[in-house]
Amino acid sequence: MTLRRYHAPVWDEPIIMEMGAPGRRGQHFPRVEGGASRVPAALRRANPPALPENSEPDVLRHYLRLSQETMGMIGISLFGTCTMKYNPRRGEQSAMRREIAGVHPAQHPDTIQGLLAAVHGMEEALRALSGMDGFTFQPAGGADAAYTQACITRAWHASRGEAGQRTEIITSIQSHPCNPATAATAGFDVITLPLGPNGYPELDALRAAVSSKTAALMINNPDDMGVYNPEIDEWVRIVKAAGGLAFYDHANFNGVMTKIRARDLGFDACMFMLHKTFGVSKGGGGPAVGAYGCSAELLPFLPGPRVVRAEDRFTLEDGSVDAPKVREYLGNLHQVFKAYAWVRAMGVEGLSEASDMSVLLNNYMEKRLLEVRGVTRSHPDMPGWRLEMTRFSMEKLFEETGVSALDVQNRMGDFGIDAFWLSHEPWIVPQPFTPEAGEMWSREDVDYWIDVLAHVVDEAYRDPEMVKTGPHNQVVKPLAPRNLDDPAIGSTTWAAHQRKNARA
Ligand SMILES: Cc1ncc(COP(=O)(O)O)c(C=O)c1O
Incomplete structure (x- = not known):
């Protein structure tokens, strides 16, 4: 195949803070009578903010040049372990509708019934795909959902009077670093299992690690090397028999989507990344969503608010006392909306074919x-x-x-x-x-x-x-x-x- 010739435009572009000149403006605003004296003294700035002063064309040209200097979507992007997907225009456009983009985070639920219906629809789709009993869309990414899992593990054992005893979380060396990191942040000791000759840890290593101290297993499957552990149901059985919770990190769901269900394998909880598998844009915990789902037994420990259906109305239910919130307001609901558009457009057959x-x-x-x-x-x-x-x-x-x-x-x-x-x-x-x-x-x-x-x-x-x-x-x-x-x-x-x- 002939290799394509590519050359990025290179501008010696300064940063915006170094551009412009005093008094240069994009817009002129009328003077306010009384000026700054109308602002209460305690709220007034002692010094004006250090903002660059630029004309509108200068600003436009500046950002156009910066945009030319990125590769953006013009390259072929085979970004593994994170399932970077194209973000279909349909989802982006539908989320830009005024009824969605214009929603205030503190708006009364009665005024955003359409959005809440879509969020509830997405929850139903994930329940069907995982067999779990409920989801929260609060966590702003996979690592945040893993942290949610660690907090719920702590709260669940505390509710059974075992907080002091259940001090260890088991994971594998090939799990994403956020698994051990969030477990440690939540106060657990981490046991990391090495890989066996087949690319996943051996059952005997797990048996040796499990004890009455085991609080949970946090594991992904397939892992970040694409290796599927065929003994996973036995793993879950061993951990649960010892009184621990089993959590499935589904970052790599694409390869098993519609083929297996976390709950059917015995897991108590799982997470999906809407910004990975479900066609939504990715980016450092900002626009991301780590959808966290669990069994009915763990539902009372979920952070909120969660969208709940009461006949033909949707309401918001507060989170648990132990883990009330992991993100502001409702979370990144626009992303949930886009993911819902994606799932509906794909349908069950589309999801299976994609996998x-x-x-x-x-x-x-x-x-x-x-x-x-x-x-x-x-x-x-x-x-x-x-x-x-x-x-x-x-x-x-x-x-x-x-x-x-x-x-x-x-x-x-x-x-x-x-x-x-x-x-x-x-x-x-x-x-x-x-x-x-x-x-x-x-x-x-x-x-x-x-x-x-x-x-x-x-x-x-x-x-x-x-x-x-x-x-x-x-x-x-x-x-x-x-x-x-x-x-x-x-x-x-x-x-x-x-x-x-x-x-x-
Ligand atoms: C297996 C696995 N779990 C968790 C994460 C963390 O997800 P996020 O980047 O959304 O925080 C990743 C990210 O690559 C991952 O590959």
Whole structure:
């Protein structure tokens, strides 16, 4: 396949705080009679805010240039372990309707019956997909839903007089870091099980870890390597027999959607990410939703408010006393609305087909990628298919050329490929990468992605420096991770940058 030529526009664009000139305006407002004296003295600013002063065309041009400097949706984005999906325009448009976008978070439920009906509809869809008895849409992402689980675990054991005794949460090394992290934040000791030869922890390791101290199991399946643990129902049985709760992290639901149900496997609770599986936009806990569902026994512990149906009306029910809220107001209901539009448009058959497609495309991709020199997959001898993603390794390539998986990822950006995910920490597979096509990319797109990877790998053997110094056609050169992580170097806001400079 011919590789496409791509070059990002590069502007020497200043940041908006450094643009403009005193007195320059986008809008002129009439002077208010009495001016600032009409504002109560206690509320008046001592100094005017440090805002840039710009004309409207300058502002428009500035943001247009910035938008040209991002790759946005023009690249092929096979972002594994997070199931990044296209966000259909239909969902975005329907959520922009005045009746949805204009809702005030403190509005009376009687005035937002349509929105509440959609939220309730989404809950019904998730109940059908999981077998759980109820859901809350309060958590603003997967990690937040995992934290909700840890808090509910604590409250549930306390209600049975076992708070002091149930101190341990069991998880696996291949679970997302938010599982052990939220368990620890909620005050539990974490037991992390290593993987066995088949790519998932062995039953004997679980048996050895379980005791009268076990509060819960937090596990994903398939995990972030696409490995499905076929003994999962036995895992749940062992944990529950010891008096613990079993929680299913369904971040990787795409590969098993409509095929299995968490409750049928015995789980007490689960979470779905609407911003992953259900076609809603993603982004750092802001617009995300971690839908948390549980059995009837745990319903009294859910944070609220929850939408409840009383005949033909929808009302809001407060959260439990133990975990009353994990987010402001109603949560990100616009996202729930979009996810509902997505689910209704897909229908049950569509959901099932999407799952099949994602597994099929991944296994096609796996076959082709393993033909590329220097590429292997984790647990090469493990029998059976990976589901909707596979964790690959460029260890061999790294040893033979000094080119890392991150170098390859950076260089692929020069050919219109969006950065993909390598692996969550800890990296138990050396030089990992984890592409995931899901159901939305065509075979041509996937073939192109693999052709680019093969080209860059070939380049790595011929001219490693070319790959190591990439990307060459992008706005920025490779970022040193330290620049992102070290607060002494980077600032996330202008005010923080100013403070740092003042101190320096
Ligand atoms: C298995 C798993 N669980 C939880 C999370 C956390 O989800 P979020 O990014 O919505 O907080 C992720 C994110 O990648 C994940 O892969």
